[in-house]
Amino acid sequence: MPESGEGLPIRKHTVRSFDEELEHLTRQIVHMGALVERQVAEAIRALVERDGDTAARVVQQDDEVDELEEAIDQEAIRILATRQPMAIDLRMVAMALKISNDLERTSDYAVNIARRVQRLIEQPPLKPLVTIPRMAELVQLMIKDVLDAYVRRDAERALDVWRRDEEVDQYYNSLFRELLTYILEDPRRTSMCIDLLFIAKNLERIGDHATNIAEKIRYIVHGDLINRMSRDVKK
Amino acid sequence: MTAMDKARDGYTVTLGRAADPGSEFAARVKVEVEGLSFWYGGKQALFDVTMPIAERRVTALIGPSGCGKSTFLRCFNRMHDLYPGNRYAGRIVLHPDGIDIVSPKTDPMIPRLRIGMVFQKPNPFPKSIYENVAAGLRIRGIRDRALLDEQVEKSLRRAALWDEVKDRLDASAYDLSGGQQQRLCIARALAPEPEILLLDEPTSALDPIATAHIEELIDELRAEYTIVIVTHNMQQAARISQFTGFFHLGRLVEFGPTQQLFTRPRETMTQDYITGRFG
Numbered sequence: 001m002p003e004s005g006e007g008l009p010i011r012k013h014t015v016r017s018f019d020e021e022l023e024h025l026t027r028q029i030v031h032m033g034a035l036v037e038r039q040v041a042e043a044i045r046a047l048v049e050r051d052g053d054t055a056a057r058v059v060q061q062d063d064e065v066d067e068l069e070e071a072i073d074q075e076a077i078r079i080l081a082t083r084q085p086m087a088i089d090l091r092m093v094a095m096a097l098k099i100s101n102d103l104e105r106t107s108d109y110a111v112n113i114a115r116r117v118q119r120l121i122e123q124p125p126l127k128p129l130v131t132i133p134r135m136a137e138l139v140q141l142m143i144k145d146v147l148d149a150y151v152r153r154d155a156e157r158a159l160d161v162w163r164r165d166e167e168v169d170q171y172y173n174s175l176f177r178e179l180l181t182y183i184l185e186d187p188r189r190t191s192m193c194i195d196l197l198f199i200a201k202n203l204e205r206i207g208d209h210a211t212n213i214a215e216k217i218r219y220i221v222h223g224d225l226i227n228r229m230s231r232d233v234k235k
Numbered sequence: 236m237t238a239m240d241k242a243r244d245g246y247t248v249t250l251g252r253a254a255d256p257g258s259e260f261a262a263r264v265k266v267e268v269e270g271l272s273f274w275y276g277g278k279q280a281l282f283d284v285t286m287p288i289a290e291r292r293v294t295a296l297i298g299p300s301g302c303g304k305s306t307f308l309r310c311f312n313r314m315h316d317l318y319p320g321n322r323y324a325g326r327i328v329l330h331p332d333g334i335d336i337v338s339p340k341t342d343p344m345i346p347r348l349r350i351g352m353v354f355q356k357p358n359p360f361p362k363s364i365y366e367n368v369a370a371g372l373r374i375r376g377i378r379d380r381a382l383l384d385e386q387v388e389k390s391l392r393r394a395a396l397w398d399e400v401k402d403r404l405d406a407s408a409y410d411l412s413g414g415q416q417q418r419l420c421i422a423r424a425l426a427p428e429p430e431i432l433l434l435d436e437p438t439s440a441l442d443p444i445a446t447a448h449i450e451e452l453i454d455e456l457r458a459e460y461t462i463v464i465v466t467h468n469m470q471q472a473a474r475i476s477q478f479t480g481f482f483h484l485g486r487l488v489e490f491g492p493t494q495q496l497f498t499r500p501r502e503t504m505t506q507d508y509i510t511g512r513f514g
Contacts, residue, residue, distance in 0.1 A: 015511060086510050088506060
């Protein structure tokens with residue numbers, strides 16, 4: 001049986017204000033996503049440029065992100081109560097609740113990175129950072145592309161983001177081995193290396209959340225499993 | 236969930252995924268509608284409708300006004316025979332005996348005795364509460380007072396009305412509230428113990444509380460009866476039915492498990508209708 005329900009064309013609602021509400025909800029998610037994307041970028045820039053002010057700014061932005069999450073959740077719940085959405089509308093509103101949560105977690109990881117940067121820059125640098133910025137670049141692109149896929153309701157693009165998570169995991173594993181070697185070579189650098197390791201871990205988790213959002217986009221479009229991309233793809 | 240699998244074993248047709256024999260989507264088929272068309276005189280109102288009605292499940296029929304869902308429902312008890320010039324084509328096979336309800340050879344009284352119907356507006360007879368419920372039994376020639384008493388009480392209890400009327404069975408049915416009158420009509424339909432209950436927008440004239448009572452009742456009656464309900468309220472269809480058929484311009488556009496139809500319709504037209512994007 002082909003999944004013929006997918007990608008059904010979307011027309012306007014008879015009640016125009018309903019369309020406006022759904023569009024506003026989408027815009028808020030995109031706004032929150034853009035904010036979080038920037039937080040991640042700035043946290044990494046603060047690390048590379050050893051810039052404490054930027055790191056502090058990332059930490060401060062956390063409140064704004066939390067407020068947006070609250071606003072999105074309130075609006076989604078209000079739409080559920082007043083419109084009783086069905087089919088694609090229901091999937092969209094329900095997933096807005098979940099996606100806002102993924103974005104909020106992503107923001108928390110960016111803040112965590114920024115806090116570690118604030119501590120790291122008090123000490124002399126270990127060596128020029130190469131792998132972490134490259135990994136960060138990959139993760140940032142995942143966030144950007146997944147938000148793009150969300151706006152366009154593009155399940156294929158979401159799938160592409162989902163596939164890239166493996167590369168992020170590989171980066172993390174190689175960083176783990178590299179940093180472990182440094183610690184063994186010079187135990188005085190242990191605390192610094194652990195901070196860097198956690199930064200890498202946070203980036204890896206951000207990649208996971210981008211992947212989660214990709215799965216939700218697939219559900220919005222196709223309406224099948226919410227928390228898993230097709231098993232065939234995983235192979 | 237994919238479209239339903241159909242497995243045939245004698246008259247037993249199983250709907251739902253073969254993998255879930257215990258699920259509420261696995262049901263025997265009580266009625267098989269096959270290629271049903273219907274004409275009001277020269278005007279065709281139903282076009283080649285084929286769908287199963289699951290036994291002891293609630294099947295909801297939805298669609299915009301004039302889509303043919305009420306016309307479809309009324310074929311089941313040959314109500315259209317009351318007007319000359321109306322014509323059926325195709326079959327409505329009633330199981331387990333396999334009689335074709337719309338065959339000219341079938342006496343229309345047969346489906347009428349086996350199928351009960353309740354309409355949009357409560358339409359009690361201008362009689363006492365008791366006589367309303369007993370009416371169908373008297374037509375069937377039951378005169379034994381004790382038997383009538385027993386059946387009237389049983390039907391009123393099933394319709395969740397007994398406690399409210401037991402002390403005033405001789406009062407006029409018109410003394411009851413709208414919601415009570417509708418439950419009385421359901422009791423009247425249940426009294427002759429029909430196999431199928433047809434409900435044509437049974438709550439559209441009722442307030443939310445009375446509606447909730449009827450919905451609760453439908454859910455309880457499902458244990459014993461096969462129920463087909465026409466409703467304009469999509470949330471209601473989503474709440475109370477296990478299967479849903481969506482009609483448009485006399486055609487069945489989509490039929491499937493209710494949960495699937497409301498979260499993941501296969502047809503664009505279904506999605507446009509249930510999400511409020513129609514036309």
